[in-house]
Amino acid sequence: MSFPYRVVAVTGASSGLGAEMARQLAGAGCKVALMARSTDKLAALATELGPNALALPCDVDDFAQVRAAVARAESELGPVECMIANAGIGQKLAPGPWDPAVPEQILRTNVQGMVHALYAVLPGMQARGRGHLVGVSSMASYQGLPLDGGYAASKAAQRVFLEGLRVQLRGTGIAVTCLCPGFVRTPMTDKNDFDMPFLLEADAAARRMLHAIARKRRVFNFPRRLAALVWLGQRTPRWLFDAVLARMGNRPTRRTQAYSHPRP
Ligand SMILES: NC(=O)c1ccc[n+]([C@@H]2O[C@H](COP(=O)([O-])OP(=O)(O)OC[C@H]3O[C@@H](n4cnc5c(N)ncnc54)[C@H](OP(=O)(O)O)[C@@H]3O)[C@@H](O)[C@H]2O)c1
Structure with a gap:
């Protein structure tokens, strides 16, 4: 694989997709933070x-830690040309009903954590007039899901x-890519006890993600068959869609039985 950037930072690199992307980037000769x-x-x-990889422990919830990690990456590896904001946490049900701490933490790490990673490298990219910002969203972004x-x-x-950022940065030399994977076998999904279609x-998912970045895709939804199903779901009348999803999604699984929210 050839990749158009020499220095790449990956958040969430300790596991799953992040670790796999880091392996493939290093294999392609990139320096990886x-x-x-x-x-x-x-x-x-x-x-x-x-030697082309540098471990930079940090918590993406904390902007100061992310900025310090980026500063170290830039002094030891060179300017970060591509930031892949991949760190994320999955569905965690609280051991009690309607605990606002659960969505609060998920939103903080997934949304604010991504913003911290991107904003930590943006001033440098703007000064150089080039760079690439990547966020790892999900096919789940197209549909609210119960529990x-x-x-x-x-x-x-x-x-x-x-x-919004992509349009704001148009013409500045800084590209923005949103990656939306479907189900990928990683520690995040290992805990799922439902069928994960497609x-x-x-390693296959990481390869596709890096290819999409190299091609400067704006949004990359994959795999195609799941994207088609989601597309169809979006065009199904809401009353029908809600009924189907409620049957599938509200059925207690082994994992949610203990914690499922009371139905109104
Ligand atoms: N697997 C899928 O099916 C799938 C599908 C669509 C989208 N995604 C997205 O892909 C991304 C990677 O997920 P994955 O499946 O590879 O999950 P994973 O194996 O659980 O990896 C998540 C990574 O995020 C890091 N992380 C979590 N909280 C962090 C924090 N506060 N600060 C810094 N790093 C943090 C974890 O490292 P530490 O715990 O060491 O901090 C870990 O390296 C996530 O954004 C996920 O939402 C996954």
Whole structure:
């Protein structure tokens, strides 16, 4: 794989899609800044990838930590030409009904965490007149889902945020890409106990994501068959769609039985 940027930062690089993208970027000869909270996992990945990878432990919830990590990346590897804001947390049901801390944390990490990563590199990119900002949203961004604790809402917020930023940065030399994967086998989805249609392996998904970035895609929805299903769902009358989703999504699973919200 060839990639058009020499220095790339990846948040959420300690696991799943982030780790896989980092591996493939290093394989393509890029210098990679690895960002996540798990110091041990980042150090192990940096060792695996060799001298072109730098472990930069940080929490994307905290802008100061992200800025410090980017500053270190830029002093040791060179200016970050591409930031892949991939860190995210999934559906977590609180051990109690209607706990606002659940959506609050999901929105903070997924939405504000992405903004922190992008804004930490934006001034440098603007000064150089080139760069590429990437956010990892999801096919879930197109549909509110029952019992997901605000995950779909956070992914929709990311996608819409990136859309506005893309237009705002038009003509500045800074590209913006929104990646919307369907189901991918990673630690985030390993805990799902429902059928995941068109499930992709992480290496295949990462390859497609990097290809979409290299091609400067504005929005990349994949896999195509799931995107087609979502497209159809969006065009189904709401009364019918709600009835189907309620049958599928509100059925308690082994995992949600203990925590499911009371029905009004
Ligand atoms: N897997 C899927 O089916 C799928 C589908 C669509 C979209 N996505 C999106 O793809 C992205 C990666 O997900 P994944 O499936 O690879 O999940 P994952 O294996 O659970 O990886 C999530 C990564 O985010 C990092 N992270 C979480 N909170 C963080 C924080 N506060 N600060 C810094 N890093 C943090 C984690 O590292 P630490 O815990 O070490 O901090 C980890 O490296 C997410 O944005 C997810 O929403 C995944």
